[in-house]
Amino acid sequence: MERVRTMNPQLRLFLIGTILxxxxxxxxxxxxxxxxxxxxxxxxxxxxxxxxxxxxxxFLTVLFACxxxxxxxxxxxxARDIYLSKIAMRPEDVAPSLSxxxxxxHIVSMSIPSLGGIMWMKLGHQSVFIAAxxxxxxxxxxxxxxxxxxxxxxxxxx
Numbered sequence: 001m002e003r004v005r006t007m008n009p010q011l012r013l014f015l016i017g018t019i020l021x022x023x024x025x026x027x028x029x030x031x032x033x034x035x036x037x038x039x040x041x042x043x044x045x046x047x048x049x050x051x052x053x054x055x056x057x058x059f060l061t062v063l064f065a066c067x068x069x070x071x072x073x074x075x076x077x078x079a080r081d082i083y084l085s086k087i088a089m090r091p092e093d094v095a096p097s098l099s100x101x102x103x104x105x106h107i108v109s110m111s112i113p114s115l116g117g118i119m120w121m122k123l124g125h126q127s128v129f130i131a132a133x134x135x136x137x138x139x140x141x142x143x144x145x146x147x148x149x150x151x152x153x154x155x156x157x158x
Contacts, residue, residue: 083146 004012036042036050081098088094119127 033047036047042050080101084097084101085094088097116128116131119131
């Protein structure tokens with residue numbers, strides 16, 4: 001409870017508003033769904049089609065978040081390429097190394113979802129998220145060991 005008291009007042013109001021709006025929406029939605037089910041004999045699928053327009057903004061929000069995440073990942077790829085150009089011994093080693101990196105990235109991005117699906121089916125959904133957290137933690141530890149040259153000139157390593 002102490003954490004709530006010390007929370008930013010604007011964040012606290014936002015969370016309270018979110019909870020109240022969700023509660024109010026549920027209270028208003030229940031009689032509406034019952035009315036459609038009893039009076040018009042509409043099942044869940046038909047009600048879903050009627051309620052679709054109100055879900056469009058949520059879909060667009062998720063789509064926008066995915067686009068922003070994609071752009072952030074693109075920036076990460078650029079940073080990796082720049083780092084490679086800084087540590088390359090010879091400038092002619094950069095292009096083949098980047099090509100190999102793209103190939104490895106493609107192989108991993110095609111095989112990991114299959115492995116995740118198998119884990120999900122055999123071990124449950126928790127195993128996929130635990131494995132992803134373990135990989136993220138491992139990547140954090142590995143990236144902490146990377147040494148960046150202080151005054152290196154790209155492509156000349158010096």
